[in-house]
Amino acid sequence: MRQASIPGSSGRVRPMSLLGDPVLHSPCEEVTDFGPPLARLVEDLYATMYAAEGVGLAANQIGVAQRVFVYDCPDDEDRRHLGHVVNPRLVEADGVSVRGPEGCLSLPGLEAGTPRFDRALVEGVDLQGEPVRVEGTGFFARCLQHECDHLEGRVYPDRLTGWRRGRVLRAARRAPWSR
Template sequence: MTIRPLVILPDPLLRKPCDPVAVVDDEVRALADDMLDTMYDAPGIGLAACQIGVMRRVVVLDVAREEDEPAPMVLVNPQIVWSSEETSVYQEGCLSIPDFFEDVERPAAVRVTFLDRNGEPREIEADGLLSTCIQHEIDHLNGVLFIDHISKLKRDRVTRKFAKAAKEAQRQSDDA
C-alpha cells in the first residue's frame, strides 16, 4: 500500500471522464488500497482514482466520524440510478482543490449501483454526508468538479488562483 501524489487543479486530468473497469482483480484492489491510504493521509473522506492520475472508475470513501471505527467503502463503476427531488446543502472541499470550501446543493438522497472490491454487484441508498460524498466522487469520474456547482464568479476566482499557483510552481521548478 502506497500513498500516491494528488492531482491538483488546474491539471487537465481532473476534467477527463474515467474509463470503466472491466474486471475487479488484484490490480484494482491494490489501487483501492493505495487510494484509501492516500485519502486517510490527506486527510479526506473520499477520493476518485483520477485524483491520483489513474483514469479508471474507482472511488473510495469513509464518512465515519473520527471517534468511530473506520468504515472504508470501495465503489467500482458506481452509477447513480435514482436521486431524490429533495435537496440538501453541505460545505464541500476537495483534495484536488486544497483549502477551498463552498456550500453546494445536491439531491439529499441517492441510490447507487456499483461493484465492491470483490467484483460483486451492490446497490445502496445513501443520504446525508454519504450521499453528498458519493455524488462528489462520481462527479470526479465524469470530469466534473464541485466548483462546477457554484457561481461562475467564485469558480473563476478559484480557478485563476490555482492556475497562478501552478505557473509559479512550474517557474520555480524551471529555475532550480
Template sequence: MPERPIRLFGDPVLKTPSAPIENIDDGVRSLVADLLDSVALPGRAGVAASQIGVNLRAFSYNVDGKIGYVLNPRIVEVRGDPELVDEGCLSVPELWYPVLRHPWARAEGVDLDGRPVVVEGSGVLAQALQHEVDHLDGKLYLDRLDKDRRREAMRRIRESRWF
C-alpha cells in the same frame, strides 16, 4: 500499499471521464488498496481513482467510520430537493464553496469479486457519493458553482501557493 499523492486542479486527468473497469485483475486490486489507504487519512470523505492519477471508474469513501470502495459506480437514485452544502475537494485545497447536492443518494457498482455493491445514505455520505461520481465523470465541484462564485474560485486558485 501506500497512500498516493492527490492530483491537483489543472491536471488533465481530473477533467477526463474515467473508463469503466472491464477486468478485475491485480492492477485493479492494487488500485483499490491504494484508494483505501488514501481515503483513510484524517479529513478525507472520499477519493476517486482520477484523483490519484488513474483514469478508471473507482472510488473509496470514509464517512462516519465506514470505509469502503465501489467499482464502476453510478448514482441510481437521489432524494430530496438539492440543498446548498459547503463543499471542498482534495484536488482544490483550501477552498470551500456552497454547492447544490441532493440530501440522499444511492450508488451502485461492484466489488473486487464482481458482486453488486450498494452504498446509500444522507448527509455527508450522500454528498461524497455525488462528489466522487462527478470526479469519475470528469467534473469538479467548481463546475457546479454559479458564474460569480466560479470566477472568485478561479482567482483564489491562481493566487494560491499550491497552483
C-alpha cells in the same frame, strides 16, 4: 482466526492530481480487470485518502483514469460508512437540494457552498465484481455525488455559478499548488 486488515494499511500514498490536471477533467474508463492490480489500486486509494484526511477519493484523483472510488464518511447522524465502489453509477439523487460547504482533496484548502441532493443511491460492483448498492443521506449523500462527479470528469466548481464559481477559481489560481 485471522483478523481483517485495516483498509489502506498495505497501500502506498500516491501524489494527488490537482485542479487543471487533464485526468480530472475527462470521464474515466470502466474497470474490466478484477485482478490484483485493482485490489492494489483500492488499497492505495484508502492509504492516500487517509493520509490527506479526506472522506472519499476517486481513482482519477491519484492519476488513474478508472471508475473506482473509496469512502470513509459519516452521515448526518454520525454513522460511519466505509467501502469502495467499482464502475459506480449514480442511479438516484433526490430529496431536498442543500447548498453546503464542499471541499476536495484536488483543490486543497478551498471550499465553497455547493448544491447537492440530500439523498443518493449508487450502484456498482466490488473488487470481485459482485453487485453493490450504496445509499446515503446528508453529508454521505454529498460524498457519493462528489465522487461520482469525479469519475465523469467533473470537479465541484463545475457545479457552481456566478460569484461562488468565480471566487473559488480565483482562489485556486492564487493557491501555492496551482499550475
